[in-house]
Amino acid sequence: MEPGTRLVFITGASSGIGQALAARYIAAGWRVALVARRVADMRQWAMAQGWPATQWAVYEADVRQEATVAAAAQACLQSQGLPDVVVANAGISVGVDLSLAEDLAVLRDLMDTNVIGLAATFQPFIEPMKRRGHGILVGVASVAAIRGMPGHAGYCAAKAAVVQMCETLRGELRGHGIRVVTLAPGYIDTPMTRANTYPMPFLMKAEDFADQAFSAIEHGVRWRVIPWQMGVVTTLLRWMPRWLFDAIAGSQQHRKKQRRT
Template identity: 75%
Template sequence: MSSPNGQMAPLLFITGASSGIGQALAARYAQAGWRLALVARRGALLQQWCVEQGWPVSQWAVYEADVRDLAQIQAAAQACLQQQGVPDVVVANAGISVGIDLSYQEDLAVLKDLLDTNVLGLAATFQPFLDAMKQRRSGCLVGIASVASVRGLPGHAGYCAAKGAVVQLCETLRGELQAHGVKVVTLAPGYIDTPLTRENDYPMPFLMNAADFAEQAFRAIQQGVRWRVIPWQMGVVASIMRWLPRGLFDRIVGAQQHRKKRRRSDP
């Protein structure tokens, strides 16, 4: 697929593209005329969705992979490189959000799943493209973090730890890659209306629909920002949370009764 000036349209590679934020971002990039390399565990469902959008088949390709499986995600990346070329933007979006309680032994396995998906999966998504982007001296890596990365929240030990690691990993890569012309953008969503957040049974201030998030995320990525909280209201909340003294923060969160649901129901 070519752009109006005859050049090959830019390419987006994105994981977790079958629903939520990933699907909304894919649609926004398609609207802008980009080619799409879409990755998800539910490959058939994603392919059906692409057909329903009416996009020309030259605009998109679907790669079925679970980011927790290093062989699968690296095979998807290699297939993209061979069939579509080096992406201009890589969005490591695939992630899970589930509460844990470390007084339960079985929640250690849930913690591992959170870290494998949100952290190792992100690194494995970026890794196959690093050399090619460095050689080309252009490209953008986008890590989807969360406002939950700012401080540790009761019931969110695994999610906060994983998203905090995403922030630090992206910051490290930004320092390593800036001399090679490769940008690294970290996006921190607040509460976005997706299948993940619909399971929450507690208040979600400044809840934003996925299409509005995708529009703001698209602009932030195009601008090459280093860090952006979306929506901006949650950015204010995040700044306050970050600078609260530990003693005051502990008293505030300790009084909260709401907890993220565990994967297994509490007895």
């Protein structure tokens, strides 16, 4: 396929990982469909990059509202065509205390954004990709999906659901030429993580993450933890005996945070 003809559709594109991925795809000669709640900010940022007007477009959507995602997808199909890659990146990290009744609403928001939002992002493109016979769906999960961490019951559960949903889709769509890639970022330097007051091992620049994510998507890998050092950590966590994990997790301070990517 000639440079400049390939198209990527990215949600949560107005900051952090989404913005870095958009810039990486543009640098590789792709066209980009940028989906964000803050459309004016997104357009201002894109124009400041000096990108050719024919290489990008911005669509407004809140992934918690499926109708807005569907409208953005249809607008993309009509004006730019069917994407080759769809990246469901929009998400939030919110601490949850399940002893508090009011945090049930927080939990619902987490699930609506991270899980239903991912499904709503993929849904409009699955049948068209099937008919075309190829495409890549990318779910941005987290290393938090591996084990449940104190203070983050909702976020860990939501990102674990992302991993399982992508795995399910991978099996369902394999015979249709559609690949499903699951990315599990560790600590990435974004507006979301800059407010953290605790140590963040192997902190990575968003641009470096985007480089590695771009390569993983291009190769259609099934699962990739970025950076690799966090991959080692997640492997250890995955196989750690429950009694040992419970002892370590139980000693951790209960932290509550609220950040939207």
